[in-house]
Amino acid sequence: MPIKLPRTLPAYEVLDREGVMVMGEDAADQQDIRPLRIGLLNLMPKKIATENQFARLIGATPLQIELSLIRMTEHQTRNTAADHMESFYRPFAEVEASGEKFDGLIITGAPIEHLEFPEVTYWDELQRVFDWTQSHVHSTFGVCWGGMAMINHFHGVPKHLLNQKAFGCIRHRNCAPASPYLRGFSDDMVIPVSRWTELKREEIEDVGLRILIDSSETGPCLVEDIDHRAVYIFNHLEYDSHTLKEEYDRDVAAGQPINVPANYYPGDDPAEPPQNRWRSHAHLLYGNWISEIYLTTPYDMAEIGRSSTDLRKKGL
Incomplete structure (x- = not known):
């Protein structure tokens, strides 16, 4: 089954060229099924590239997905055209006021690791988002800084x-x-x-959370938070083949101190084309997340956010 996207969203054409099944809103409305509603709270400066990355992964499952793009209410991006933001994104305050619910929500990273959480200009609203997920989202996926922010908040x-x-x-x-x-x-x-920051293994385990993927070199990567119906990933399986190269080239051009990304270029030679050795696991992880949502989310979206005890009583 396809992912439901507006035909004018740049990701629609990109995914269609790649062979990902995409469906316009008119065609999707004619199908007599309930699609999974997935929100993407996009905190990254390059909105379109991030949309493409996540839409590609969640659109590869055999389920119909309806993707909703969400932004922070007051924060204005300087890297994406205003007409794109106006056409495809809704501010969180509008989503919150509508009372609508989501089967899943992805909260992306943001290039603000050097700031303490309370120093982030939209921190108060983001904390409101985190609390809102507990009553309006069945499963939340926090990515990189977004995951670190969630685990800090909760x-x-x-x-x-x-x-x-x-x-x-x-x-x-x-x-x-x-x-x-x-x-x-x-x-x-x-x-x-x-990333420039890390979360310590012992501090994660001390609060009772389960580490699913770990590295002896860079520490915890994927963490499950059952009580908050959330998973947190601190690294970037969603990255395209050239994303690390673009980050490296950007820092080199700006004269910033940066190491060649380890184990990325053949022979660690930036003159060589990078090799993608994570694509299959990226599709597995996000496909598994979507499948788990499908197996556990209530058919009646009004029941999303209810306690698991209440849902069991209703047989959901």
């Missing part, structure tokens, strides 16, 4: 500044092969990492 786990940027394609190990989120995963895998 559990008080701090982020720690690194001496140098964790940057490259890093080997990780599968710590929970029986987890439904890791169905089909290898015992170890390569995952793109690009």
Whole structure:
């Protein structure tokens, strides 16, 4: 089944060219099924590239997905055209006021790691988003800074500044092969990492959370938070093949100190084309997340956010 997108959204044409099944809103409305409603709270400056990355992954499942693009209410992006934001994004305040609910919500990262959480200009509203997910979203996926912010809000786990940027394609190990989120995963895998901060393994485990994917080099990667119906990933399986290259080239051009991304270029030579060795696990992870939502979300969306005890009483 396809992902439902507006035909004028740039991701529609990109995914269609790649062979991902996409469907315009008119055609989707003629199908007598309930699509899964997935929201994307996009905090990244390059909105269109991020839309493409996540739409590609959640659109590869056999379920119909309706993707809604959400932005922070007052924060204005300087890297995406205003007409694109006006046409395709809704401010969170509007979504909140509508009372609508979502089967899933992805909260992206943001390039603001150097700031303490309370210093972020939209931190108060973002905390409101986190609390809102508990009554209006069945499953939330926090990515990189977004995941770190969620785990800090709900559990008080701090982020720690690194001496140098964790940057490259890093080997990780599968710590929970029986987890439904890791169905089909290898015992170890390569995952793109690009961050200046980390969360400590012991501090995550001290608050009772389960680490699903870990790295001896860069620490915890994927964490499950059952009580808040959330998963957090601190690295970037959604990245395109050239995303790390673009980040590296940008910093080199700006004269910023940056290491060549580890294990990314053949022979660690930036003159060589990079190799994508994480694509299959990216599709597995987001496909497993969508499948888990499909298996557990109530058919009646009004029931989303109710306690699992209440849902069991209703037989949902």
